[in-house]
Amino acid sequence: MRTSDALLLLLALIPVQATLSPDSPKQKAKAKEPNVLRGPQEGDVFSLGLVSHEPLAKDILTNHRTYFKDTGLRRFNGTTLGYVTPWNSHGYDVAKIFAKKFDIISPVWLQVVKQGDDYQVAGVHDIDAGWLSDVRRKGKQADNQRTVKVFPRFIFEHFTDRDIKLLLSDAKERSRVNEALIKVCKDNRFDGLVLEVWSQLAGRIDDNILYNLILQMAKDLQKQKLRLILVVPPYRKDTGNLFGERHMEKLYKHIFAFSLMTYDFSSVQRPGANAPLYFVRKAVEMIAPEGCPDMEAKRAKILLGLNMYGNDYTPDGGGPITFGQYLDLVKHVKKHLTYDERDVENFFEVKWVFSGCFLKKLILAFVLLFRNENGRHIVFYPTLYSINERIKLAQELGTGISIWELGQGLDYFYDLF
Numbered sequence: 001m002r003t004s005d006a007l008l009l010l011l012a013l014i015p016v017q018a019t020l021s022p023d024s025p026k027q028k029a030k031a032k033e034p035n036v037l038r039g040p041q042e043g044d045v046f047s048l049g050l051v052s053h054e055p056l057a058k059d060i061l062t063n064h065r066t067y068f069k070d071t072g073l074r075r076f077n078g079t080t081l082g083y084v085t086p087w088n089s090h091g092y093d094v095a096k097i098f099a100k101k102f103d104i105i106s107p108v109w110l111q112v113v114k115q116g117d118d119y120q121v122a123g124v125h126d127i128d129a130g131w132l133s134d135v136r137r138k139g140k141q142a143d144n145q146r147t148v149k150v151f152p153r154f155i156f157e158h159f160t161d162r163d164i165k166l167l168l169s170d171a172k173e174r175s176r177v178n179e180a181l182i183k184v185c186k187d188n189r190f191d192g193l194v195l196e197v198w199s200q201l202a203g204r205i206d207d208n209i210l211y212n213l214i215l216q217m218a219k220d221l222q223k224q225k226l227r228l229i230l231v232v233p234p235y236r237k238d239t240g241n242l243f244g245e246r247h248m249e250k251l252y253k254h255i256f257a258f259s260l261m262t263y264d265f266s267s268v269q270r271p272g273a274n275a276p277l278y279f280v281r282k283a284v285e286m287i288a289p290e291g292c293p294d295m296e297a298k299r300a301k302i303l304l305g306l307n308m309y310g311n312d313y314t315p316d317g318g319g320p321i322t323f324g325q326y327l328d329l330v331k332h333v334k335k336h337l338t339y340d341e342r343d344v345e346n347f348f349e350v351k352w353v354f355s356g357c358f359l360k361k362l363i364l365a366f367v368l369l370f371r372n373e374n375g376r377h378i379v380f381y382p383t384l385y386s387i388n389e390r391i392k393l394a395q396e397l398g399t400g401i402s403i404w405e406l407g408q409g410l411d412y413f414y415d416l417f
Helices: 003-013 057-063 090-097 129-138 161-169 171-187 207-223 245-251 277-287 295-300 323-330 358-370 384-397 411-416
Strands: 017-021 038-041 065-068 080-084 104-107 110-115 118-122 153-156 192-196 227-232 257-260 302-307 310-314 317-321 338-340 345-355 377-380 400-404
Touching (some): 090 411, 110 171, 161 171, 171 207, 277 302, 310 323, 323 345, 384 400, 384 411
Parallel strands (some): 080 104, 110 153, 153 192, 302 400
Antiparallel strands (some): 310 377, 338 345, 345 377
């Protein structure tokens, strides 16, 4: 038996515990868990002084599940879209609780698929009619003249290169796809749809061919009083300007809004901030520069993307995290989170510290050494301050906001919107 196998077998037989905490010369007594407040409160995050550029970890742990009692109060007056996914059930609750803060809810349910020569919509089993009814009812404004709209997101899935080529080259094929989309929207009383296709095709095909696909869909939807939101990528050095000023000029009069994916700036290969503020600003300005024709109308249609998830970077890579994993990590931070002035984001670092008897510590240390892991975690995740700075940027630039995704963040974040 190899040494590594023996160690793993021994681990299975002997309970081993490890906790995450900052490095310290001595193990201190376990800190008392803070009381966690929950639900509606008399004060909001501003009146409670929680919007700080260096928030205390204990304040995050105590208040993250709270929110201001008047959930209909809106601070941001631009268009606000929130994505909801079936794999994150808390997002469904967030959409209902804060329905009045959103103009559009976009459930990530549906895919366009091709079966033989037919185009069909997959994912209809995820459509929750009862939840949709609740969201619309709770999203009604006091005058009953306006309520939250529902635009499900669609992607093209399992299309071969031949399928794509046929779709792009044949107007009749595009009409058949549009008919399938319109039927689902009408059957479920959707107000329009969000289409994610530009990132997959831009740069691979001529712009004019891609315009044909988008514009024909927009016009077919408009005839049925349905609207189209197009998901577009931000400017990046490595990919160039896949969606820029010339694309905006061609499309903005026909598209209801553009969901701009201003997140995922960093990666496991290049760890760092999720969405530096300068990157977000530049992404908008590359599409609708200062002083361009009809600048205000163009920018009003841009929904600046805000991520509600973070990243946990470790020696073996790491990856995205949502609120549960974040809270498990941040509870080991003794004081405040670190603030990065350039990126306008917060982060913190924790390391593995082993607890238990000497033998248990030794075994786990050997396993981590064998795996080339040192237990270091560098965590980037949104805070009240970082989100508020991006909302202020959206107000300054005159854009809307799109949130990916509801339920991944902390409940008190929604006091900001």
